[in-house]
Amino acid sequence: LNPAQHDQTLFEERHLRYISPLGKGNFGSVELCRYDPLGDNTGELVAVKKLQPNKQSTLEDFQKEVNTLSVLHCDYIVKYRGVCYSMGRLSMSLVMEYLPHGSLIGYLENNRHNVNTRRMLLFASQICKGMEYLQTLRYIHRDLAARNILVASESLVKIADFGLTKIIPFDKEYYRVTQPGESPIFWYAPESINDSKFSHKSDVWSFGIVLHELFSYCDMVSNPKRLYMQELGHNVQGPSISMHLANILKNNWRLPSPPHCPSKVYNLMKQCWAYDFDERPCFSSLGNQIETIMQEERENPKG
Numbered sequence: 001l002n003p004a005q006h007d008q009t010l011f012e013e014r015h016l017r018y019i020s021p022l023g024k025g026n027f028g029s030v031e032l033c034r035y036d037p038l039g040d041n042t043g044e045l046v047a048v049k050k051l052q053p054n055k056q057s058t059l060e061d062f063q064k065e066v067n068t069l070s071v072l073h074c075d076y077i078v079k080y081r082g083v084c085y086s087m088g089r090l091s092m093s094l095v096m097e098y099l100p101h102g103s104l105i106g107y108l109e110n111n112r113h114n115v116n117t118r119r120m121l122l123f124a125s126q127i128c129k130g131m132e133y134l135q136t137l138r139y140i141h142r143d144l145a146a147r148n149i150l151v152a153s154e155s156l157v158k159i160a161d162f163g164l165t166k167i168i169p170f171d172k173e174y175y176r177v178t179q180p181g182e183s184p185i186f187w188y189a190p191e192s193i194n195d196s197k198f199s200h201k202s203d204v205w206s207f208g209i210v211l212h213e214l215f216s217y218c219d220m221v222s223n224p225k226r227l228y229m230q231e232l233g234h235n236v237q238g239p240s241i242s243m244h245l246a247n248i249l250k251n252n253w254r255l256p257s258p259p260h261c262p263s264k265v266y267n268l269m270k271q272c273w274a275y276d277f278d279e280r281p282c283f284s285s286l287g288n289q290i291e292t293i294m295q296e297e298r299e300n301p302k303g
């Protein structure tokens with residue numbers, strides 16, 4: 001047999017059966033497929049991210065996303081399975097493990113009543129560990145948000161969508177982006193808004209926003225964009241939004257504590273939202289603080 005037939009990471013398009021749409025990521029949409037080489041529906045379900053057609057730059061970016069995911073091996077990061085070339089290698093798709101419970105946002109909306117504080121803290125500590133692992137490889141995610149967290153089981157979440165992930169150069173502690181596309185500015189640290197500077201500490205800021213989303217049960221009413229826009233006043237439009245956002249952050253306004261959120265958890269968020277990135281905790285410190293709060297929750301459960 002030729003090597004390709006032994007290469008488990010090469011998926012032949014003719015055996016990849018489309019089932020349904022799963023969601024939208026950076027640079028493309030994700031679909032549920034069954035890889036069924038025997039043609040008897042015994043093949044396994046996979047999540048396939050198809051590159052958005054045309055726009056040459058995204059093919060290059062997409063290849064980088066594929067390369068990034070292919071080297072990540074962590075329980076708290078969605079698993080790479082391989083690639084599927086089509087149109088004679090002119091297009092490609094990223095094949096990943098299928099996570100049955102979908103995005104954290106939908107999960108929390110549908111399971112609000114049986115996700116207590118302890119489970120939220122478990123999810124937060126898993127995301128923290130995934131980010132700690134990324135940092136050991138000098139990767140910055142740059143798009144850490146609840147929409148990019150997937151639920152593998154009722155006790156396991158994973159970080160997904162590495163479309164904006166960058167490697168920090170060996171001689172610097174931050175990455176400066178040239179062309180910020182449609183940026184998720186409400187998840188951005190001040191230095192990212194003002195100077196397009198990204199670092200592990202800007203990922204920590206975004207982690208604080210994810211904590212807020214988690215403890216708000218990803219409720220639409222209190223999502224970060226809506227809360228910030230309320231503070232900015234809806235008359236602020238278009239490009240000046242980021243300037244106004246940077247302003248209120250400079251004046252030390254922060255998202256309010258989610259309803260019934262334990263004060264120790266809100267305190268963690270505030271640490272992540274220190275204006276000066278040097279004052280923000282690192283992911284390992286955050287992980288330890290979360291474990292401590294989890295231990296206290298176990299001793300005298302409130303949630």
Ligand SMILES: CCCn1cc(-c2nc(Nc3ccc(C(=O)NC)cc3)nc3[nH]ccc23)cn1
Pocket residue numbers: 022023024025026030047078096097098099100101102103106147148149150160161
């Ligand atoms: C992160 C942004 C891009 N994105 C990735 C995925 C994705 N989804 C799923 N499973 C999934 C999704 C949705 C639902 C659902 O019931 N929806 C109403 C059920 C299961 N497994 C995945 N493995 C790798 C990526 C990925 C979806 N969007």
